[in-house]
Amino acid sequence: MNSKHYTKLSLLTLALCLSCFIQVSQAQITKYWIRFTDKNGSPFSVSNPTAFLSPKSVQRRTNQGISVDMTDIPVNQTYINQVNATGATVLQRSRWHNAAIVLIPNTTVLNAVNSLTCVLSSAPVGRVAKMSPDVLNTPTVSVQKLSSTNTTGYNYGPAYTQVNQIGADCLHNLGYRGQNMTIAIIDDGFNQADVNQVFDSLRNESRILGTYDFVAGNTSVYEDDSHGAMVLSCIAGNTPGQLIGTGPKAKVWLFRSEDATSEKIIEECNWVIAAEYADSVGADICTTSLGYTTFDISSQNHTYADLNGKTSVASIAATMAVRKGMFMLNAAGNEGGGSWNFVGVPADADSICTVGSVNSGGLHSSFSSVGPTADGRIKPDVSTMGEGTYVCGPGFNFFSGNGTSFACPVAAGAVACLWQAHPSKTNMQILQAIKATASKSSNPDNQYGWGIPNFCAAHNYLQLNTGIDEQSVHSVRLFPNPANNKVQFTLNETVSSVTMTDVLGHTVAVNMQEQNNTYTLSFGEQIPAGVYFLTIRSDSKQYTTRFVKQ
Secondary structure, three states: OOOOEOEOOOOOOOOOOOOOEEEEOOEEEEEEEEEEOOOOOOOOOOOOHHHOOOHHHHHHHHHOOOOOOHHHOOOOHHHHHHHHHOOOEEEEEEOOOOEEEEEEOOHHHHHHHHOOOOEEEEEEOOOEOOOOOOEEEOOOOOOOOOOOOOOOOOOOHHHHHHHHOOOHHHHHHOOOOOOOOEEEEEEOOOOOOOOOHHHHHHHHOOOEEEEEEOOOOEOOOOOOOOHHHHHHHHHHOEEOOOEEOOOOOOEEEEEEOOOOOOOOOOHHHHHHHHHHHHHHOOOOEEEEOOOEOOEOOHHHOOOHHHOOOOOOHHHHHHHHHHHOOOEEEEEOOOOOOOOOOEOOEOOOOOOOEEEEEEOOOOOEOOOOOEOOOOOOOOOOOEEEEOEEEEEEEOOOEEEEEEOHHHHHHHHHHHHHHHHHHOOOOOHHHHHHHHHHOOOOOOOOEOOOEOOOOOHHHHHHHHHHHOOOOHHHHHHOEEEOOOEOOEEEEEOOOOEEEEEEEEOOOOEEOOEEEEEOOEEEEEOOOOOOOEEEEEEEEEOOOEEEEEEEEO
8 A cells, every 4th residue: 555545544524525626728626525415306216226226236235134225315316417507517426425526616616506405515625645655575486385284276376375374265175265256346446457367267257347437437447556456466366376366256346446646636535436336236345455544734634533433424434335235344554653553544434344464473563553443442353464465466476565455355355255155144244253253352452453364263153153043142141251261051951961162163072060050161271262152952952152262
């Protein structure tokens, strides 16, 4: 990430999507974020969602019990026409914020727009400050000899470390490689992704579903910056012996939301609209290695107090995306130890998966931005390898690089594989399984979050968790939870047997004692910390519950 991708962090408030100034025919034209009063009189109805959402988008909601509501309804075209009639030009529209990006040539037109009864507010968009970049290295790298644990048939080459560290190769070995899962990637450009050999299979199998450039207003994204292409390689790269991504069979949408060649950008507004587009076309997962904190205009700078997930338009949109059933990932940022230090926007959003960075040994990267959010929530959520990550850039060149920009897509590809394995689970159940089985699940903190994911363990967790229902949880009164070297439960039935298993399905030896319908299970301090399951059988029933060992 450089000042043009992730860690050119920038921010704006809910009422603000700060500005961009360009010269056209010697006249200065300013872009404004215009919010509308309502959606009254819309020709669209929540009872007919396929008129404005793709069938796949509607199905994603249906699968997770999510209703289509007024936030899904497009901005009223009548209001758009009224704004255009003033001499302004509407460029982009936001359903979720009921707003638009509008080109306004002068004060007279601005006054005319503000006088419209359908307009709630207007705010110019501001230039963004440069902040900490990703670092790309170009060492001489030989294809490493793979461990015997790599039984998938994939020759990951130097990318094996980042794939294996999170157990993504385990899912690949089981046949889960992201097939039929759709990932939307929002970035600053995907230079040469249409010709780079690392994406041959992606193109040959028609798994690039579409592209859109929200900066230029067209579908061309392959001539712009290369950051997005490197991000894409972490997910869908497929060059045996060099790099295999974590979701090598996933389908993708490629969206450009910011201009890496200029500071005259309105990336957060564009990001919002790109996220909405990802929702509308039916993406299952949306991942972005972008972030926003401060601006060139100091009076518009974001403050730490704003990092509550409810202030910036992007953070609100990120949370909204989750509410629409997408799994949302965002890089934490590269501001660790710097003057900003904390995660940016929309990494502060609630219910998304914010991804920090560790090195190949699993240690926190000093540059990786930390939490907590201003309202006290732990961030990041998880950490994957963003230090020495192996990526591919234009020209079929392979590099190792540092940045949470790369940690995030490493996680995103694995999420696609996990959700493919458990299609009946909701996005939040997938996130819960990832966090519950990560390396610091029993003691999360604001450097690692819940720790380094173990997607193999998360897969087993979801399989075992299928047998847990509310009746079991309430019938079996288990304490303490979390536990140390023993756990107790009460059950008003005679217990015939108890089986304790870890997240990988391995049976753990326990010693059980009973007194007055209270059962004590001792398993020793040598048992690793993590999530464990109890299968309790009585004469007539079977109960399954879980607890955390500290």
